[in-house]
Structure formats: C-alpha cells, structure tokens
Amino acid sequence: xxxxxxxxxxxxxxxxxxxxxxxxxxxxxxxxxxxxxxxxxxxxxxxxxxxxxxxxxxxxxxxxxxxxxxxxxxxxxxxxxxxxxxxxxxxxxxxxxxxxxxxxxxxxxxxxxxxxxxxxxxxxxxxxxxxxxxxxxxxxxxxxxxxxxxxxxxxxxxxxxxxxxxxxxxxxxxxxxxxxxxxxxxxxxxxxxxxxxxxxxx
Amino acid sequence: xxxxxxxxxxxxxxxxxxxxxxxxxxxxxxxxxxxxxxxxxxxxxxxxxxxxxxxxxxxxxxxxxxxxxxxxxxxxxxxxxxxxxxxxxxxxxxxxxxxxxxxxxxxxxxxxxxxxxxxxxxxxxxxxxxxxxxxxxxxxxxxxxxxxxxxxxxxxxxxxxxxxxxxxxxxxxxxxxxxxxxxxxxxxxxxxxxxxxxxxxxxxxxxxxxxxxxxxxxxxxxxxxxxxxxxxxxxxxxxxxxxxxxxxxxxxxxxxxxxxxxxx
Numbered sequence: 205x206x207x208x209x210x211x212x213x214x215x216x217x218x219x220x221x222x223x224x225x226x227x228x229x230x231x232x233x234x235x236x237x238x239x240x241x242x243x244x245x246x247x248x249x250x251x252x253x254x255x256x257x258x259x260x261x262x263x264x265x266x267x268x269x270x271x272x273x274x275x276x277x278x279x280x281x282x283x284x285x286x287x288x289x290x291x292x293x294x295x296x297x298x299x300x301x302x303x304x305x306x307x308x309x310x311x312x313x314x315x316x317x318x319x320x321x322x323x324x325x326x327x328x329x330x331x332x333x334x335x336x337x338x339x340x341x342x343x344x345x346x347x348x349x350x351x352x353x354x355x356x357x358x359x360x361x362x363x364x365x366x367x368x369x370x371x372x373x374x375x376x377x378x379x380x381x382x383x384x385x386x387x388x389x390x391x392x393x394x395x396x397x398x399x400x401x402x403x404x405x406x
Numbered sequence: 407x408x409x410x411x412x413x414x415x416x417x418x419x420x421x422x423x424x425x426x427x428x429x430x431x432x433x434x435x436x437x438x439x440x441x442x443x444x445x446x447x448x449x450x451x452x453x454x455x456x457x458x459x460x461x462x463x464x465x466x467x468x469x470x471x472x473x474x475x476x477x478x479x480x481x482x483x484x485x486x487x488x489x490x491x492x493x494x495x496x497x498x499x500x501x502x503x504x505x506x507x508x509x510x511x512x513x514x515x516x517x518x519x520x521x522x523x524x525x526x527x528x529x530x531x532x533x534x535x536x537x538x539x540x541x542x543x544x545x546x547x548x549x550x551x552x553x554x555x556x557x558x559x560x561x562x563x564x565x566x567x568x569x570x571x572x573x574x575x576x577x578x579x580x581x582x583x584x585x586x587x588x589x590x591x592x593x594x595x596x597x598x599x600x601x602x603x604x605x606x607x608x609x610x611x612x613x614x615x616x617x618x619x620x621x622x623x624x625x626x627x628x629x630x631x632x633x634x635x636x637x638x639x640x641x642x643x644x645x646x647x648x649x650x651x652x653x654x655x656x657x658x659x660x661x662x663x664x665x666x667x668x669x670x
Binding site: 226227228233234264265267282283284285286287288289290291293294297301302304305307308309311312313315316317318322325329331332333334335336337338341357359365368369370371372374375376378379380381 | 427428476477488489491492493495496497499501502504505506507508509510511512513514515516517518519520572573576577580616620621622642
C-alpha cells in the first residue's frame with residue numbers, strides 16, 4: 205500500500221511539474237530551479253527526470269538553461285522539442301524563410317565574435333541580402349521575443365530564447381557544412397542527476 | 407607638454423574601448439608596452455584631470471587583459487570557429503539554405519497560455535468595480551501638449567501599425583514602382599502617386615518617401631520643367647557615402663484635384 209501511495213504522490217508531482225513547465229506564468233515560459241524546488245521538493249531533479257522520460261514518448265524534452273557557466277538556482281527549465289522541425293514545418297509555425305535566414309546570420313555572426321556584435325555591423329551584413337526596412341523590424345522582433353538581446357551600447361547578444369531553443373554548436377557546424385550528430389549530452393535527457401546524487405550522499 | 411600627455415592617455419583609453427565595444431582581437435593591443443608608457447608618464451602628471459585619465463587608461467588596459475582571458479577561453483571552447491570562415495559561409499549561402507541550418511539546430515519551446523480560476527475571479531472583480539466609461543471620462547483632467555513626431559517603431563510598439571504589414575506593403579510598392587518605370591527606368595513622381603482618392607495618393611506618397619529614404623529609389627528634380635522624376639533602383643543603394651538631402655513635397659487636396667482633372 206505504501207508503494208502505491210508513493211506512486212500516486214510521484215504522479216501528482218509530475219503533473220505539477222508539467223503545469224509549471226508548460227503553462228506560461230510570467231513573461232517567460234518555463235520555471236526557475238528554485239521555483240521547482242519549492243513546488244516539487246528537494247528531489248525535484250529526480251521528478252523532472254521522470255517527467256522527461258514521459259515527454260520523450262511525445263518527442264519532447266525537459267531542458268535546463270544556465271545563465272553562466274556554473275549551474276545555479278536561477279537556471280531555467282523549459283520543455284522543448286526533442287528533435288528539430290523540418291523547414292516546411294517551421295514555416296507553418298509562422299516563420300518566413302527570410303526571417304529564419306536572418307536569425308541564422310545574426311546568431312552565427314554573434315557566436316563567431318565571442319558572443320557579442322555591434323547592431324550596426326549585423327545590419328550591414330544583413331543588408332547584402334535583405335531590404336533594410338525588413339531588417340530593422342525583424343531584428344526588433346527577435347529582441348522582443350528573446351532570440352537576441354541588446355545593451356545600451358548597441359551591442360547584440362544571444363538572447364534567452366535562442367539559448368534555450370537553438371543548439372549553437374550544431375548551428376555553426378551545419379553552417380560550415382559539417383553533419384553534426386547529436387552530442388551525448390543532447391541525446392540524453394537534459395536534467396542533471398549528478399547534483400542530486402551528491403545531495404543524497406550528504 | 408601637458409597636451410601630448412593627455413592625448414597619449416586618451417588614445418590608450420579609446421583603443422581599450424574599441425576592443426570592448428567592437429570585439430577586436432584583444433591581443434592586438436600591446437598591453438605591456440602601454441603600461442610602460444603609463445609608468446613613464448606618471449611622475450610627469452600634474453593635474454587632477456590627468457590623474458583621472460591615467461586611472462581610466464589603467465582600468466581600460468586591465469579590461470583588455472580580461473578580454474584576452476575570455477578570448478583564450480572562447481578559442482579553446484568547442485564553439486570556436488574562425489569568424490572569417492563563418493562570414494564567408496554566410497555570404498555564400500542563399501536564404502533558403504540558411505533557414506534550413508536554423509531549422510536543423512532548432513528545438514522550439516513548448517508553451518501554453520491559460521486562464522486560471524484565480525485569474526477569472528480577478529477579472530470578474532475588476533469588471534464589477536470598473537466604473538462606466540462615461541463616469542471615468544467625466545473626471546479626466548486634460549493637458550494640452552504640443553504636437554510632436556512619432557517613429558514607425560513607436561507606432562508599431564503601440565499597436566497602431568504592424569511592422570510585418572508595413573514591410574510587405576513597402577516591398578509591393580517597390581515592385582509596383584519598378585513595373586511602372588519599365589525599361590525607361592524612370593517615371594513622373596506625380597503619375598506614380600496619383601490615385602483615385604486623395605487618401606490613397608497621400609498614403610502612396612508616404613510609402614515612396616520610405617523607398618527613397620532607404621535607398622530603393624531616387625528622385626530627380628527638374629526645376630525648370632517643374633517635374634520630379636522617380637527612379638526605382640534594381641538593388642538598394644548604400645547611403646553611407648552618398649550625399650543625401652531632404653525634398654519636401656507638399657500634397658494638397660486642391661493640387662491633387664487639379665492634376666486629376668488635367669490628366670484624367
């Protein structure tokens with residue numbers, strides 16, 4: 205009976221995790237590590253790992269995105285597609301081919317420049333292939349949607365959404381004509397378990 | 407030579423700013439040499455302003471050293487690829503291939519929007535407590551403000567226009583202009599903008615002003631003939647090294663009516 209009760213409790217916690225990660229609560233989708241810890245308990249990473257296994261059946265995954273190099277309580281978890289959409293599918297999401305091309309150029313340029321590039325430089329680069337009026341509005345939209353961020357000195361950075369949605373290594377690899385196989389880290393669920401084990405030992 | 411000292415300090419500060427702002431290779435800066443120069447200058451500094459500049463220069467050089475560390479970290483990371491190679495690829499690939507690259511590296515976020523029972527209750531409370539419009543307007547104090555200018559971005563932000571629509575309309579106008587100009591490559595400004603209604607005419611003139619501003623068409627003024635020629639360009643012209651000037655063209659309803667009568 206105790207085992208049955210545990211399973212019911214675990215299911216309830218997974219349902220709570222689904223609500224937190226799938227429904228938009230604030231300006232950004234997903235939930236922060238500390239929010240999940242508060243809602244799901246100290247072993248929230250274990251719950252997320254099980255939730256990720258359930259999502260795998262639907263072609264989705266739980267993804268953790270860190271702001272810096274080290275993981276912290278402000279890291280954010282999202283649910284994303286496990287694979288990638290086909291180009292024709294991406295167009296049905298409301299994306300134009302030109303917009304996707306512009307985002308590729310912008311991100312690749314920023315990444316090749318150590319993660320930041322002047323807005324003017326990016327605009328000049330895009331002007332070779334796209335009309336200027338479209339560039340201005342499209343870059344604005346990318347900034348609003350979180351694919352890019354801009355500081356008060358006019359420098360562009362990779363935004364929170366691009367960090368969550370775009371595999372930067374694959375993007376650059378494909379651009380240079382390399383066929384990238386998904387890395388081990390990508391193939392495996394993104395939920396970290398090492399830390400959980402360490403905590404348990406404590 | 408206080409002027410020379412200040413100039414040296416300012417040049418060092420400027421160089422450090424350029425590295426930080428424009429992402430130049432920080433190893434191009436001879437940090438050691440500059441520190442030696444600063445050491446030589448220090449005993450000669452007299453004014454507060456010079457000491458302040460000296461501090462700025464030292465901080466700038468320290469930042470360059472930090473950038474060098476970041477540069478090494480980036481180069482040794484898996485993400486490092488030669489920027490030149492990337493740039494060449496970006497130039498060579500057509501938009502469709504570039505879009506394909508993004509699609510294959512893309513894992514869109516799944517998100518849902520919903521209204522919770524709490525949200526519904528809050529909305530109900532708001533609706534119940536909201537006084538009628540008539541009542542709210544009655545008490546409004548208004549202040550007269552001078553008219554100003556509003557940019558397209560601001561209009562879009564306020565939801566008055568959508569940028570997507572504007573881009574599409576501008577694109578279509580450019581194509582129409584090229585078709586209308588034909589092989590001659592030019593046509594009368596008034597012939598192009600003149601439409602059945604005055605409103606349509608003004609709207610088209612407004613769009614043409616954007617085409618000219620962005621370098622997708624040019625205007626040729628013939629003051630003796632009192633004619634304005636509009637020339638669409640096959641490719642947009644970069645305006646950075648071209649001398650540009652504004653041409654105000656007034657469009658009054660009376661003039662529009664007269665032209666409609668004359669030209670049918």
